[in-house]
Amino acid sequence: MNGARADSPHLALLSLALFSLFLAPSLAQTCQSYAFSGNRVYASCVDLPVLSSYLHWNYNDTSYVADIAFRVTGATSSNWVSWAINPSGLQMVGSQALVAYQNSSGSVWAYTSPVDSLQTSLSPGTLSFGVSNISAALESSEMTIFATLQLSSGMTTVNQVWQVGPVENGSPGTHPTSGANVESVGTLNFLSGTTGGTGGSGSSRQRRRNVHGVLNAVSWGTLMPMGALIARYLKVFQSADPAWFYLHISCQASAYAVGVAGWATGLKLGSESSANNKVHGNIGLALSVLGTVQGFALLLRPKKDHKYRLYWNMYHHTVGYTVIVLSIVNVFKGLDILDPEQKWRTAYIAIVASLGASAAVLEAITWYIVIKRKKAASSAPKISHSTNGDDGYRNGRV
Numbered sequence: 001m002n003g004a005r006a007d008s009p010h011l012a013l014l015s016l017a018l019f020s021l022f023l024a025p026s027l028a029q030t031c032q033s034y035a036f037s038g039n040r041v042y043a044s045c046v047d048l049p050v051l052s053s054y055l056h057w058n059y060n061d062t063s064y065v066a067d068i069a070f071r072v073t074g075a076t077s078s079n080w081v082s083w084a085i086n087p088s089g090l091q092m093v094g095s096q097a098l099v100a101y102q103n104s105s106g107s108v109w110a111y112t113s114p115v116d117s118l119q120t121s122l123s124p125g126t127l128s129f130g131v132s133n134i135s136a137a138l139e140s141s142e143m144t145i146f147a148t149l150q151l152s153s154g155m156t157t158v159n160q161v162w163q164v165g166p167v168e169n170g171s172p173g174t175h176p177t178s179g180a181n182v183e184s185v186g187t188l189n190f191l192s193g194t195t196g197g198t199g200g201s202g203s204s205r206q207r208r209r210n211v212h213g214v215l216n217a218v219s220w221g222t223l224m225p226m227g228a229l230i231a232r233y234l235k236v237f238q239s240a241d242p243a244w245f246y247l248h249i250s251c252q253a254s255a256y257a258v259g260v261a262g263w264a265t266g267l268k269l270g271s272e273s274s275a276n277n278k279v280h281g282n283i284g285l286a287l288s289v290l291g292t293v294q295g296f297a298l299l300l301r302p303k304k305d306h307k308y309r310l311y312w313n314m315y316h317h318t319v320g321y322t323v324i325v326l327s328i329v330n331v332f333k334g335l336d337i338l339d340p341e342q343k344w345r346t347a348y349i350a351i352v353a354s355l356g357a358s359a360a361v362l363e364a365i366t367w368y369i370v371i372k373r374k375k376a377a378s379s380a381p382k383i384s385h386s387t388n389g390d391d392g393y394r395n396g397r398v
């Protein structure tokens with residue numbers, strides 16, 4: 001078991017790889033780095049996949065009010081731009097549109113227009129939901145529409161359609177009917193920031209939510225229980241001593257490092273969220289505290305033969321198992337909040353099930369070995385003590 005010490009840099013590298021894989025792209029988002037003038041701040045945004053367009057918004061999931069800003073870069077005074085919700089499908093007809101262009105008077109005009117046919121001239125009209133405070137601006141080749149939408153409870157996920165076309169004789173002309181101009185449609189979830197349909201890179205907030213989920217499911221939800229399995233079942237093999245101890249420490253230390261990063265991403269997400277995820281957040285806080293305490297307790301660990309070592313072991317196991325149970329519970333709570341595709345939940349259930357199955361098999365093997373050893377010990381001199389950790393198994397204590 002010379003490989004034990006070599007495993008810890010491997011685990012550190014793995015954590016680093018996970019970090020760069022999931023965190024780096026989320027930092028490179030373009031809509032996220034955009035700052036609006038005039039005290040406008042939006043919690044969520046998405047880089048729309050075509051037409052150099054971006055949607056920024058604040059969504060109140062109590063009042064169903066969405067405060068949006070739709071931005072098109074590279075737009076000029078001879079362009080009209082539009083962003084719409086289409087309750088009737090992923091298509092143009094039926095779109096409840098916000099439209100803006102610079103009209104003949106030179107000012108940028110923003111208004112609402114229900115699209116009832118493919119031959120629409122985008123004339124003003126009222127939409128099927130309330131729109132207030134609609135305005136638009138054209139600055140440094142960027143046209144932006146601002147509006148406050150009063151949606152209803154069933155409109156957390158909507159079909160969105162966006163478009164850019166030419167202004168002809170002072171009014172909106174027909175947009176190109178190929179390429180990007182017919183791909184500018186998809187779904188949008190105001191709460192999670194998920195986009196779908198014809199593509200969409202997923203919002204930066206959604207990506208951060210995914211990063212948070214992966215970091216924590218891997219660290220708290222998988223590595224921590226694995227490290228506990230290593231400690232409990234590897235130390236029964238005399239040849240694995242003290243390798244099990246270093247493996248256990250490397251596993252828990254990596255899990256803790258990644259887990260604390262995961263917790264930090266959760267703090268940020270929690271502070272931005274209006275949703276009520278108190279239990280998930282509190283369990284996360286408890287885990288970080290218990291994990292830290294567990295790390296520091298290692299420094300206070302009495303020597304193996306010390307009379308207080310038994311109490312330390314009891315403490316260490318109690319906190320350890322509490323962390324594992326809370327971790328798994330919280331991963332499932334997080335899955336409920338994140339609500340990803342079923343395959344992710346299935347994957348984590350499979351991980352927990354295989355950890356559980358491994359524990360059951362190893363428990364049986366351990367008992368078999370311990371009982372065999374006890375029999376051997378009763379007809380032979382006492383077996384020498386291990387150099388590390390509690391050697392409970394060898395004394396028949398499990």
Ligand SMILES: *[C@@H]1O[C@H](CO)[C@@H](O)[C@H](O)[C@H]1NC(C)=O
Nearest residue numbers: 059060061062063064065274
């Ligand atoms: C959301 O709307 C409700 C009801 O109008 C209001 O009480 C609450 O303060 C709003 N939340 C935010 C974060 O603006």
Ligand SMILES: *[C@@H]1O[C@H](CO)[C@@H](O)[C@H](O)[C@H]1NC(C)=O
Nearest residue numbers: 103104105107108109110170
């Ligand atoms: C030009 O825009 C203003 C608002 O800025 C609007 O009231 C007016 O009707 C528009 N004129 C035309 C001809 O579209």
Ligand SMILES: *[C@@H]1O[C@H](CO)[C@@H](O)[C@H](O)[C@H]1NC(C)=O
Nearest residue numbers: 065067132133134147148149
């Ligand atoms: C619309 O804008 C005005 C002034 O900027 C503001 O007082 C008002 O609260 C806004 N209304 C909504 C529904 O956002």
